[in-house]
Amino acid sequence: MPSVRIKKSSVIIGTAILLLALSPFAYSRYTLYKLERGILAYLTETKHYQEEEILSIEAKISKMPKYPIYVKFTDEPDVTYLYIYRDDKYIQAPPGLDSNWHLILRKHTDKETL
Template sequence: MRKKILIFGLIFVFLVIGGIFASLQIKYKSLEKSLKNYLISEQGYSESDILSVKAKLSKMPQFPVYVRFADDPDTVYIFTDRGASDWTQVDPSTPQRLRKEVNMK
């Protein structure tokens, strides 16, 4: 009886850990795809301008997305969507990669 409980307990633990891992991978892929689409469709970058887009788990911001551009491959730009679909560059602050227009009135 104890063996069955132990086996079911281990299976449950593996399923929980596997579920957490799978959900993080889905979140990463979603963020990477969203930022890449944003950079291409709204910021005017081409597919060849972007070398890599990689999301990770972090403390602050919780899900940063690291981007390397073809014209500056040694610099890693960090973006966050702050839980919404409005992308913001976090680091490095200069040079700024987002081409946000300033409204002057």
């Protein structure tokens, strides 16, 4: 009888340790998924893009910003737009500068970022 109790408690402890070890990974995957769904809703509902106009959406984990969201549009497949979720809203990162220190404005650059 004692060996059954030891096996049962070992399984429970092992399962608890495994769940604790996997929880940060599961949380980060869920956060990325939630950000990707959120930016899609933002672009289609607030910015009035059609889903067909959006080529790809990919959220990642990085140092700064912690969760950048990269968006590509079908009419500019070589251009990647960076969005950040901050203070309960999505913000497009400002465009880059050319060699003459002028803003590189693209077709889908948000006017609020300028």
